[in-house]
Structure formats: C-alpha cells, structure tokens
Amino acid sequence: MKRFVVGNWKMNGRIADLDDYFELCDAFKNPMVDVMICPPSTLISRMTNTSIMIGAQDCHMAVAGAHTGDVSAEMLADAGATKVITGHSERRTDHGETDEMVAAKTNAAWNAEMQVILCIGETEAQYRAGETLNVLKAQMAASIPDGANAHNLTVAYEPVWAIGTGLTPNLQEIADVHAVLRAELVKRFGDEGAGMRLLYGGSVKASNARDIFRLDNVDGALVGGASLKAADFIPIIDAAEQA
Numbered sequence: 001m002k003r004f005v006v007g008n009w010k011m012n013g014r015i016a017d018l019d020d021y022f023e024l025c026d027a028f029k030n031p032m033v034d035v036m037i038c039p040p041s042t043l044i045s046r047m048t049n050t051s052i053m054i055g056a057q058d059c060h061m062a063v064a065g066a067h068t069g070d071v072s073a074e075m076l077a078d079a080g081a082t083k084v085i086t087g088h089s090e091r092r093t094d095h096g097e098t099d100e101m102v103a104a105k106t107n108a109a110w111n112a113e114m115q116v117i118l119c120i121g122e123t124e125a126q127y128r129a130g131e132t133l134n135v136l137k138a139q140m141a142a143s144i145p146d147g148a149n150a151h152n153l154t155v156a157y158e159p160v161w162a163i164g165t166g167l168t169p170n171l172q173e174i175a176d177v178h179a180v181l182r183a184e185l186v187k188r189f190g191d192e193g194a195g196m197r198l199l200y201g202g203s204v205k206a207s208n209a210r211d212i213f214r215l216d217n218v219d220g221a222l223v224g225g226a227s228l229k230a231a232d233f234i235p236i237i238d239a240a241e242q243a
Contacts, residue, residue, distance in 0.1 A: 001195065001219055002033060002034055003240040004036070004154060005034070005236060005237050006037075006085075006156075006220065006221070006222045006223065006227075007036070007037045007226075007233055008057060008201075009037065009227060010057065011040060012228055013040050013043055013228075014043075015043070018043070018046060018047070021037065021047060023230045024233060025050040025051050028052065028237060029051045031241070033240045034220070035051075035053065035237055036052065036053035036055050036083060037052055037054060037055070038054075038055040038057045038083075039057075040057070041071050044056065045080050047080075048079075053082055054082065055081050055085065055117070056076040056081040056083070056114075057088070058071075058091055059071060059072060059108060059109055061104035061105045061107070061108045062108070063111075073108045073109045074112045076114065082115065083115040083116065084109045084115075084116060084117070085116075085119060085156075086116055086119070087099075087102035087143055089121050089160045089163060090163075099138075099139055099142030102118065103142065103145050106118055106143070106144070106145055110147060110152055115152050116153050116154070117154045117155075117156050117199070117222065118154070119155075119157075119158050120136050120139040120155065121159050121201075122135040122136060122160060124160065124161035132159075132177065133180055137184055140181070140184055141188075149189070150194075150196050153196055154197045154199060155196060155197075156198075156199040156200075157174075157177055157181060157199070157201065158222060163202050165203060166203050167202075167203060168204075168208060169202075171212070171215060174212060174218065175216060175218075178200070178215065178216070181198055181217070199219060199221055200215075200220075200221055201223065201224070203224075204221045204223045204224075205226045205232070205236070206232065209235070209239035209240070210239040210242065213240050221240070223236055
C-alpha cells in the first residue's frame with residue numbers, strides 16, 4: 001500500500017510560517033507517498049488546494065452546540081480538512097480523553113465524511129512493566145468503532161514515552177508491536193483490517209526514518225517536531241519514497 005507521512009504541528013504555526021510550508025509543497029508537487037500536514041485549525045483554510053493534504057488535530061464529538069472553544073468535525077471539513085487525528089496521547093493526558101470519547105470523536109469525523117488517524121500508545125511505566133501489548137489491544141478495542149474500514153481509518157502507534165523525547169523503541173520492538181496490531185485488526189475487521197495503514201510515531205527524524213519505514217507493517221509515520229520545518233520534514237518524506 002502507499003506510504004503515508006503525516007506532520008502534526010500541534011500548537012505551532014502562524015501565518016508568517018507558511019512560506020516554509022509552500023516550500024514543502026514545491027518540493028513535492030507529485031509525491032510518491034501520501035503527505036499530510038495537520039496544522040492548528042486557524043491555518044487550515046489557508047493551506048488547502050496544494051499537493052499536500054491538510055488534516056486537523058482533533059474534533060469535538062458533537063455537530064454543534066454550547067461547547068465554547070471546541071471545533072466540530074463539520075467545521076473542520078468546511079475549512080478544508082479531509083482527515084482528523086483522534087486519541088493523540090496529549091489529548092488523552094492533557095484533557096482526560098477516554099477510549100470512549102475517542103470512539104465518539106471518530107464516529108463524528110466519519111459522519112462529517114472525514115477520514116481518521118487514530119492514535120494509541122503506552123506510557124513509560126506501562127512499557128517498563130511489559131504491559132505494552134495489553135494496553136494497545138485494549139485501546140484499539142475500545143477506541144475504534146465498528147464502522148472502521150481501510151478507507152476511513154488509519155491507526156498510529158505512538159509510544160507516549162517516545163513523543164518529543166528523542167527516545168524510540170528499537171526496530172525489533174516497533175516491528176513486533178506493529179505485527180500484533182495488524183493481527184488484531186485482521187481478527188476484528190478481516191480484509192479491511194489487512195488494508196488499514198499502520199503508522200509509527202515518536203521522535204521520527206531523518207536519521208531513523210528509512211530504517212523504520214523498511215519494517216513490515218509500518219506503512220508511514222506520524223511526525224511531530226520534525227514536521228515544522230521543510231528542511232527537516234523533506235528528508236523523512238524522501239526516506240518514505242525510497243524505503
């Protein structure tokens with residue numbers, strides 16, 4: 001399947017930073033991989049209609065209502081986003097989002113005809129205790145709604161302890177986790193599960209991207225800090241094309 005490289009800008013990016021984004025667009029007018037940026041919602045409408053897909057970082061589970069400061073999936077789609085991240089560990093930790101809330105947001109995105117990148121990941125304590133696989137299985141079972149298929153869902157494995165720390169699991173650990181995730185998706189969704197893209201995220205950078213992309217069942221990456229500058233992100237996309 002075609003590799004998928006996603007840049008999550010998190011709470012970074014202003015209008016003045018868009019020259020760097022358009023440099024990225026110029027470098028990949030016809031990318032051999034699917035490339036997407038998830039900027040803050042304030043920039044979505046300014047970044048559409050380019051060779052790079054634009055997604056959103058989160059959505060509310062309601063279509064509309066008294067939810068001050070929140071943004072619905074319909075609003076994000078109206079602004080030009082085609083996909084949305086749900087379940088990122090920073091949302092789960094900073095905002096107390098449960099698996100059930102992640103599932104509700106995922107359904108809301110699908111109802112707005114948006115595709116979803118659903119994140120799962122274990123904490124350092126869970127990793128050290130050898131609980132990684134049990135945690136990930138439980139998160140997938142409760143976070144992924146029954147309507148998932150290879151078109152509307154991508155799963156991103158992001159070990160919480162590797163996000164923004166410079167630390168990563170070793171290649172064998174990544175491969176082993178992705179093999180189990182694939183097996184779980186196939187068990188639940190059959191052929192659709194076999195076709196869902198699995199991304200790895202957590203301190204992905206130019207120096208390790210190619211080795212990660214060469215692993216079985218790693219269909220792309222969810223990239224944080226290294227996606228903020230074209231000079232850092234372009235080598236990662238190159239690695240996905242060449243792996």
